[in-house]
Amino acid sequence: GQNIDQPTEMTATEGAIVQINCTYQTSGFNGLFWYQQHAGEAPTFLSYNVLDGLEEKGRFSSFLSRSKGYSYLLLKELQMKDSASYLCAVIESNYQLIWGAGTKLIIKP
C-alpha cells in the first residue's frame, strides 16, 4: 500500500535546530517535495529531492535516502515565523503526489 508517515506535532525553541522526518512506502518514486503551510493558508513549496543526499537552501535543508524510503527537513536558526505545518509529498510513478498528513511545528521563545 501507499503510506507516508510524519510526526503529528513537534516543539522547538527559537534559534535552535529541528529535524522533521518523513518515511514513505509508495508504488513508485519520482521525487519528494517538502511544503510549508501556515495555519489557514495555502501550502508553499520548500524543496524537491530526487537523488540521495542533502539539498541546502538557506536555513532549510532537505535530505533523501531512496533505499531507506526516508527524508528529513532540517530547519536551522528557528524563527517564530517558522511556526507552521510541514508537508511531505512523494511523486509516484504516475506523477501524482501522495501527501503526508503534515507535521505541526510549534516554536517557543
Next chain:
Amino acid sequence: IAGITQAPTSQILAAGRRMTLRCTQDMRHNAMYWYRQDLGLGLRLIHYSNTAGTTGKGEVPDGYSVSRANTDDFPLTLASAVPSQTSVYFCASSDSGDSYNEQFFGPGTRLTVL
C-alpha cells in the same frame, strides 16, 4: 490576477444542493489539480487536468466533477452535496503534469455542508 485564485473563500451549503468552486490561474500552467484537506489527513487529490480539454480522476473523485474548457479555469462541481464533503478545498497548478514541477496552490475554499 496574480497566480491562482479561488472563489468563494468560504461557503455554508445545505445537503443536496449543487455547488461549483471556481479556480483561475494566470501563469499559463498546463496542469491543474483539485485537492481536499481534512484534519489529520494529507491532501487528497480529487481530479486533475494535464492540459486543456482533458481531465482525470484522483484518489477521491466520487461526488465531484470537473471541466477544463481552457487553460486558465478549472471549476469543481459538487452535484448534490453531502456532509462528508465538508472540507477545505485547494486548487493547484503546475507547468506540466508529467514532470517534477512544483505545484502552486490557491488560497483555498472552506466548505461546510449541513
